[in-house]
Amino acid sequence: MSDIQKYDAIVVGAGAMGAVFAHELTEAGMTVLCIEKGPFYKDHEKEFIENELETFRFIWDYTGYKITGDAFDGGPNLGTQVGGGTLSWTAAAFRMFKHDFRFASKFGCPEGANTADWPINKRMLQPFYNKAEEQMGVSGEATVWDEQGTPLPPNPPMPIYPSSRQLQQGFANLGLRSHAGRVATNSQAYNGRSGCVNCGYCRSGCRTDAKYQADEVLIKPALRTGLLTLETHSVVTKVETNNSGRRATGISYANLNTGLTSQAEADFIILANNPFEIPRLLLSSVSDKHPNGIGNKYDQIGRNFYSHATCIGMGITPYELNTYVGHSMANVMSLDTCVNTERDDYIGGFTLLSLNGSGAGSLAAFPLHKLNGLALKEEMADYNKSMVAIAFIEGMPVESNRITVDWNNLDDLGMPQPHIHYEWHQNDRNAFAHATDKLNELMYAAGSTRTYTSELFESHPMGTMRMGWNPRKSATDRFGRVHGVKNIYISGGCLFPTGSSVNPTLTMHALALRSSKKIIKKWHRKQGDYHG
Numbered sequence: 001m002s003d004i005q006k007y008d009a010i011v012v013g014a015g016a017m018g019a020v021f022a023h024e025l026t027e028a029g030m031t032v033l034c035i036e037k038g039p040f041y042k043d044h045e046k047e048f049i050e051n052e053l054e055t056f057r058f059i060w061d062y063t064g065y066k067i068t069g070d071a072f073d074g075g076p077n078l079g080t081q082v083g084g085g086t087l088s089w090t091a092a093a094f095r096m097f098k099h100d101f102r103f104a105s106k107f108g109c110p111e112g113a114n115t116a117d118w119p120i121n122k123r124m125l126q127p128f129y130n131k132a133e134e135q136m137g138v139s140g141e142a143t144v145w146d147e148q149g150t151p152l153p154p155n156p157p158m159p160i161y162p163s164s165r166q167l168q169q170g171f172a173n174l175g176l177r178s179h180a181g182r183v184a185t186n187s188q189a190y191n192g193r194s195g196c197v198n199c200g201y202c203r204s205g206c207r208t209d210a211k212y213q214a215d216e217v218l219i220k221p222a223l224r225t226g227l228l229t230l231e232t233h234s235v236v237t238k239v240e241t242n243n244s245g246r247r248a249t250g251i252s253y254a255n256l257n258t259g260l261t262s263q264a265e266a267d268f269i270i271l272a273n274n275p276f277e278i279p280r281l282l283l284s285s286v287s288d289k290h291p292n293g294i295g296n297k298y299d300q301i302g303r304n305f306y307s308h309a310t311c312i313g314m315g316i317t318p319y320e321l322n323t324y325v326g327h328s329m330a331n332v333m334s335l336d337t338c339v340n341t342e343r344d345d346y347i348g349g350f351t352l353l354s355l356n357g358s359g360a361g362s363l364a365a366f367p368l369h370k371l372n373g374l375a376l377k378e379e380m381a382d383y384n385k386s387m388v389a390i391a392f393i394e395g396m397p398v399e400s401n402r403i404t405v406d407w408n409n410l411d412d413l414g415m416p417q418p419h420i421h422y423e424w425h426q427n428d429r430n431a432f433a434h435a436t437d438k439l440n441e442l443m444y445a446a447g448s449t450r451t452y453t454s455e456l457f458e459s460h461p462m463g464t465m466r467m468g469w470n471p472r473k474s475a476t477d478r479f480g481r482v483h484g485v486k487n488i489y490i491s492g493g494c495l496f497p498t499g500s501s502v503n504p505t506l507t508m509h510a511l512a513l514r515s516s517k518k519i520i521k522k523w524h525r526k527q528g529d530y531h532g
Helices: 016-027 052-057 098-107 122-136 162-173 214-224 277-284 360-365 373-381 426-445 505-527
Strands: 005-012 032-035 066-068 228-231 234-241 248-255 261-271 306-316 329-334 352-355 386-393 402-410 416-421 450-453 457-462 488-490
Touching: 005 016, 005 248, 005 505, 016 032, 016 214, 016 228, 016 505, 032 234, 052 360, 098 122, 122 214, 122 505, 162 329, 162 352, 162 386, 162 426, 214 228, 234 261, 234 277, 261 277, 261 505, 277 402, 277 416, 306 360, 306 426, 352 426, 360 373, 386 426, 426 450
Parallel strands: 005 032, 005 261, 032 228, 066 416, 261 488
Antiparallel strands: 234 248, 248 261, 306 386, 306 450, 306 457, 329 352, 352 386, 402 416
């Protein structure tokens, strides 16, 4: 056991959201300790390889987890290194709609679900959306779905690829509007990072750093301040609280390579590891004052888990479209289906986003999953004549879909392993059926001679640390602070009361910026130098 280290803030997880806190807090002058389970790839050009299988080097390992229910398949959604999921993400970067923040009030709650309004509105988040887009280098154009006053992204849109133009014809033939997508990838040189070369290997880590990767854009500048201490290959095993249980005092953590255990103290503790490990850590941190885990007085930690139900559609055409070329996701998009106006058996909606690049393996695993042998080879041979699109479907939060811990199943560090229970709600299934039909319609309308669609699978895990006003119905307040504990803050999609149908990362980033501002304000007051 080493001596206790003291900092202004401790950030658990140096991924997509942890990097935001590390950057913002050190920029404000705070000393920060950041604990990361995985490695730090410091030289992307040399350490990344353009290969589809490289994705699996960067994704979270669910070994040891207990999984029940029919919905969770352990998809490649979460990262496991400095920069987290931004190393393997496809960089779709959307603002939620105004109505997404008032989902329960506008659309209601299907039987068996647990929808809720957010404790904030979109107006409160707009300045943080603006800053998030600037930090990431989002590319895009004005769209018919933008609300009045929404600024343009800092970069112009990516070039439209041949398969995308074909899809745009299909959208038009169906009466659906389409635009160039919003992606956190530079369409031109931006802030010292190069423009995209359209290689198509976004999920293998971007060697040119044209794609936003949090380690390059946020962690490295934070390290240059001299105020960030980054501990890699380390895991936090417990959050400690004071005698009253009302404040966190610090953490205990272990180095996975050396076995050395350490303690650190701070005025602020930020948990940014992921929607499964955050509840796990809090539920594992039991004490006399928190016998069921920190912040779990009303049994809300880990509840209301959900995701984006997802479908991939593929259409094969007579045309050479060079589908292997280009940024992986959202070269073109239609958001007209984000609110269901066609069917009466579900609420919510879904996005329709194009797919390009090195996705042939994913096609074999998803839309072509029923084929094998020669039939599969023949269809795969026509990959460059295909159009591919993905539908992200708004999933329903359900109170009994949750993360718990199993004290009878401990890992090598003595922590209880997580138990994920996740079942699809009927609303998810009905929306998926509509999205599947729409993808088939789109492919035929765009000139396909045959089409394929995937089975239902999950993307973008959310909801296990719900924001809200009432501690009996939520886990955190509107800034992500854990109810009942004054200085533990949570970040990521686990905060979302409902999840929209647009990709969540830009909203997660904006929320982290907002919470960072709150923490900095409190820190200044503690220092006695706050004047605003």
